[in-house]
Amino acid sequence: MDDANTSLLIVEDDPTFSRTLKRSFERRDYTVRVCAGVGEMRAAIEAETPDYAVVDLKLGDGSGLECVKILHEHDADMRIVVLTGYASIATAVEAVKLGACHYLAKPSNTDDIEAAFARAEGSTDIPLGTRATSIKTLEWERIHEVLAEVDFNISEAARRLGMHRRTLARKLGKSRVS
Known part of the structure; x- marks a missing residue:
């Protein structure tokens, strides 16, 4: 990205x-703003709409999927990449449905992210994996699938999942183990 005004x-x-x-x-001439969560991000996009966004899936004050939805609704042309250490098929699909152009598992570097911003099409050259899915991973995927279905309403998601709201909040606050 050669434009010095790229935000x-x-x-x-x-x-x-x-x-x-x-x-x-910044070394690549981007103007960068960092936000630690959903609330801070909402205020930032009201002040200025960026060209690109990198969103972590698991945030302290909410889901990165919620951020993707908000960013895409704010500007449908914004190129959004979800970057996460909690990669799953369900969250990848939801991220793209909500407006992300790409989804990368950590560790990913600046080159990977820039390449993801530039890719407009999918690739048939991606190797197919045979990794077994753990129960904890399936639970994590189901939780995020339901959260997206209910527009990130924790109380409604907990009701649909058949668990107490505090239990769901606790699960969302813990790191997923694969």
Whole structure:
């Protein structure tokens, strides 16, 4: 991206990772704004609409899927990449349905993210995996699928999943183990 006015929004709650990513993109002449969560992101896009966004899936104050939805509704032309250490088929599909142009599993670097911004089409050259899915991964995928269905309403998602709201909030706050 050669345009010195290219703006990027990074929505990431890990301060070390977001700082590293910010510096890397600034070296490539991006104007970068970092937000730690959904609330901060909402305020940032009201002030300025970025050309690109990198969104972490798991945030302290909500789901990155919610961010993707908000960003895409704000500007359908924005190129959004979801970057996550919690990659799953369900969240990848939901991210794309909600407006992300690509979904990358961590660790991914600046080159990977820029390549994802540039890709407008899918690829048939991706190797097919045979990794077995754990119960915890299936649970994680189902939770995020239901969250997306209910527009990220935690109470309604908990009701549909048949669990207490606090139990769901606790599960969302924990790191997923594969």
